[in-house]
Amino acid sequence: xxxxxxxxxxxxxxxxxxxxxxxxxxxxxxxxxxxxxxxxxxxxxxxxxxxxxxxxxxxxxxxxxxxxxxxxxxxxxxxxxxxxxxxxxxxxxxxxxxxxxxxxxxxxxxxxxxxxxxxxxxxxxxxxxxxxxxxxxxxxxxxxxxxxxxxxxxxxxxxxxxxxxxxxxxxxxxxxxxxxxxxxxxxxxxxxxxxxxxxxxxxxxxxxxxxxxxxxxxxxxxxxxxxxxxxxxxxxxxxxxxxxxxxxxxxxxxxxxxxxxxxxxxxxxxxxxxxxxxxxxxxxxxxxxxxxxxxxxxxxx
Numbered sequence: 313x314x315x316x317x318x319x320x321x322x323x324x325x326x327x328x329x330x331x332x333x334x335x336x337x338x339x340x341x342x343x344x345x346x347x348x349x350x351x352x353x354x355x356x357x358x359x360x361x362x363x364x365x366x367x368x369x370x371x372x373x374x375x376x377x378x379x380x381x382x383x384x385x386x387x388x389x390x391x392x393x394x395x396x397x398x399x400x401x402x403x404x405x406x407x408x409x410x411x412x413x414x415x416x417x418x419x420x421x422x423x424x425x426x427x428x429x430x431x432x433x434x435x436x437x438x439x440x441x442x443x444x445x446x447x448x449x450x451x452x453x454x455x456x457x458x459x460x461x462x463x464x465x466x467x468x469x470x471x472x473x474x475x476x477x478x479x480x481x482x483x484x485x486x487x488x489x490x491x492x493x494x495x496x497x498x499x500x501x502x503x504x505x506x507x508x509x510x511x512x513x514x515x516x517x518x519x520x521x522x523x524x525x526x527x528x529x530x531x532x533x534x535x536x537x538x539x540x541x542x543x544x545x546x547x548x549x550x551x552x553x554x555x556x557x558x559x560x561x562x563x564x565x566x567x568x569x570x571x572x573x574x575x576x577x578x579x580x581x582x583x584x585x586x587x588x589x590x591x592x593x594x595x596x597x598x599x600x601x602x603x604x605x606x607x608x609x610x611x612x613x
Contacts, residue, residue: 336464341482346420346424349418349420350462352488353512360509363505368502368505369502371499375499376510379491379510380517381550383414384518385550386410386414389410389587390406391422393583395407398600400596400599400600404474407477411477417511421480421484422471428442430468433559436536437538442461445523445538446538449527453519453522488511517549520548524540526540529555532611535556539555541553542555546568547580550583551580551581551582554567554568555567564600565584567583571611574611
């Protein structure tokens, strides 16, 4: 069954005052674990150069594509639309398995990821936005990760209360390292290079939503920010590039929505298709979608 939200104006809880005044206190092991994230991403960028000496067979290219696709889907379908925006409901094992796959992409753990994304929506393109596009495309793409903004102001209570998700979050680097070792075990240095390349490409694919989708594209919906719908990024991120729609309806399980000559038009959204598959086998319920009248009301025209 699909649930249609009563209003397109629904947003994440504000709590602006308490959010800014109560900073998260991190233990030393958590700090070390978190800062391993950027170290691993930089390592993958450098490790990609290994391909110049190993070459890449057809199997290695297939490994690159598969790892990119499965991990991007875990980020978009689990981290983003399920855990962060709760655009649908799913059993706990789906959250746990999806989060392990997503963390193997070097995208940090579910608690860290949700905390930053909530800050982004709460303060989009304002100074408090951890990767505000106002500070420039390089800042929003990667520089913010190397600043004090890297540590979330406050971790989300709901995922912190789930001991499995919390464990995955604090040990987010383990699946990444394990996947690197698995790649080497499968095909030696060539497949390790493929792992490095896939992880690097995936990092930039996700980062394009923060950078390119706040600079280039169309704005069919009224929002109080610079979010844009960008078809190229949508292809690279399995539907996340329809970013203006996402900021207009952040709770929507489907982001591939636009307006064409005053009519609602649906766009390719692979992640939404994945959610529909989960729903068809009983692993997703309470799927939230905006009613077409609400979509028309949100028009920027």
